[in-house]
Amino acid sequence: MQTFTLGTRTVGRVGFGAMQLPGPGVFGPPRDHDQAIAVLRRAIELGIDHIDTAQIYGPDVANKLIREALHPYPDNLALVSKVGGRRGDAGEWLPAQEPGDLRRQLEENLTTLDTDRLAAVNLRVFGSDGADPPQRVEDRELFDDQLSAMIRARDEGLIEGIGLSNIGVEHLQIALDRTEIVCVQNAYNLLERSAQPLLDLTTERGIAFVPFFPLGSGFSPDNPVLNHAAVVAEGRRLGRTPAQIVLAWTLTVAPNVLLIPGTSSLAHLEENTAVAEIELDAETTRALDAAA
Numbered sequence: 001m002q003t004f005t006l007g008t009r010t011v012g013r014v015g016f017g018a019m020q021l022p023g024p025g026v027f028g029p030p031r032d033h034d035q036a037i038a039v040l041r042r043a044i045e046l047g048i049d050h051i052d053t054a055q056i057y058g059p060d061v062a063n064k065l066i067r068e069a070l071h072p073y074p075d076n077l078a079l080v081s082k083v084g085g086r087r088g089d090a091g092e093w094l095p096a097q098e099p100g101d102l103r104r105q106l107e108e109n110l111t112t113l114d115t116d117r118l119a120a121v122n123l124r125v126f127g128s129d130g131a132d133p134p135q136r137v138e139d140r141e142l143f144d145d146q147l148s149a150m151i152r153a154r155d156e157g158l159i160e161g162i163g164l165s166n167i168g169v170e171h172l173q174i175a176l177d178r179t180e181i182v183c184v185q186n187a188y189n190l191l192e193r194s195a196q197p198l199l200d201l202t203t204e205r206g207i208a209f210v211p212f213f214p215l216g217s218g219f220s221p222d223n224p225v226l227n228h229a230a231v232v233a234e235g236r237r238l239g240r241t242p243a244q245i246v247l248a249w250t251l252t253v254a255p256n257v258l259l260i261p262g263t264s265s266l267a268h269l270e271e272n273t274a275v276a277e278i279e280l281d282a283e284t285t286r287a288l289d290a291a292a
C-alpha cells in the first residue's frame with residue numbers, strides 16, 4: 001500500500017473512520033455490537049494502521065469499541081481523534097471550543113481509548129454559521145488560545161501531532177506561523193471540492209490531508225456521490241463498485257491524501273480497503289475530474 005507521513009508516523013493511504021460504528025445518528029450503542037468489533041479487528045488484519053475517531057462519536061461509543069476490539073494497540077497503529085465539540089441530550093452536534101473544553105475532551109479521549117498518547121488530535125473548528133467551515137478566523141484571540149492548548153498537550157506528550165479540522169486557508173496559515181501541523185481534515189469528495197485551496201496548501205507544505213465524507217457521508221439517504229452517473233458508468237466499465245471508484249479517484253487528487261472511509265459493514269470495509277491496489281486509467285480520472 002502507498003504511504004504518506006502523519007506527523008512522526010508513516011501510514012497507509014487507506015485508513016478507517018470510526019464514525020459509522022455507534023448507533024443511528026452517531027448516537028448511542030451500535031445496532032450490532034459484535035459486528036462493530038469484527039469490523040475493527042478485520043481492519044487491522046487488512047493492514048490498516050490509521051483509525052480516525054472522536055469522543056463525541058456516541059459519545060464515548062466509538063472509542064470504547066476501539067478499546068474493546070484492539071487494546072493493547074499494535075505499535076504501528078496511529079489513533080487520531082478530535083476535540084472542539086460536544087453532544088446535546090438529543091444528539092445535537094454542539095461547539096465546545098474554549099481551551100479548557102479542548103483539554104477536558106482530550107483527557108476523555110485518552111481515558112476512553114485507554115492510552116497515554118494519540119498519534120494526532122484535530123482541533124475541530126465550529127464557525128458561527130453552523131456546519132460550514134469558516135473561511136476566516138472569526139475570533140483571533142480564541143484561535144490563538146486554542147492553538148496554545150494544543151501545543152501544550154503536545155509538549156506534555158499527550159499527542160504526537162496537532163491537526164486542524166473544518167477550517168479555511170487562513171487558519172492553517174496562522175497555525176503554521178506558530179507550530180507544526182501534521183494533518184488537516186475537511187469535507188472533500190467528488191462533488192464537494194470547496195476545500196481545494198486548502199488541500200493545495202497542505203500538498204505544498206507536505207501535510208496530510210484527510211478528507212471527511214469521502215463517500216458522500218452517511219447522512220444523505222440518496223447519496224449523490226455514489227449514485228453519480230460518471231461513478232456508476234466507470235464502475236461498470238472497470239468492474240468496480242461505486243465506492244471503490246470514488247475512493248480510488250480521491251487517491252489520485254494528491255499524494256498527501258489519506259482516506260478514512262467510514263463503515264459499519266465488513267463487506268464495505270473489504271471493498272474500501274481494496275482500493276489501495278486500484279489504479280484508475282487516465283480516461284476514468286478525466287471523467288471523474290469533470291464530474292463536480
Ligand SMILES: NC(=O)c1ccc[n+]([C@@H]2O[C@H](COP(=O)([O-])OP(=O)(O)OC[C@H]3O[C@@H](n4cnc5c(N)ncnc54)[C@H](OP(=O)(O)O)[C@@H]3O)[C@@H](O)[C@H]2O)c1
Nearest residue numbers: 017018019212213214215216217218243261262263264268
Ligand atoms: N472532522 C470532522 O468534522 C468529521 C466529520 C465527519 C466525519 N469525520 C471522519 O471521517 C470519516 C468518514 O466520514 P463518514 O463516515 O461520515 O462518511 P463517508 O465515509 O463519506 O461515508 C460513510 C457512509 O458510506 C457508507 N459506505 C461505506 N463504505 C461503503 C461502500 N463500500 N459501499 C456503499 N456504501 C458505503 C456507510 O454505510 P455502511 O456503514 O453501511 O457501510 C456510511 O453510510 C468518519 O468515519 C470520521 O472518522 C470527521
